Amino acid sequence: MARPKKLSDEQRKANIEKSKERWKNNNRDKVRYTQYKSRAINFINKKSTEEDLMFLKNLIDNKLLELKNNNGSN
Incomplete structure (x- = not known):
């Protein structure tokens, strides 16, 4: 079994940024709500x-x- 490739700090930071960007793109509603x-x-x-x-x-x-009235009618 091959050993996993070790990443430099720069590569690790770049991967983290890519991951954050993917999460933001996949969860736009949550991001907008939080903002x-x-x-x-x-x-x-x-x-x-x-x-x-x-x-x-x-x-x-x-x-x-309004929310109280809508919940009562459902």
Whole structure:
């Protein structure tokens, strides 16, 4: 049985990058979801004003009501 070929650090890093890129391409929905969630969290924690937060709270309350009503009808 042949011994596995040892990779240099550069080859190993290149393989890791290729692997990450393949995963991103195969899981675009997960990547997009994570990006949206991260942007929302950063906006709320770093840039939002009281007015922004009240607007977002209203949107969230409406969405929760909508989801609750849709779950009850199924």
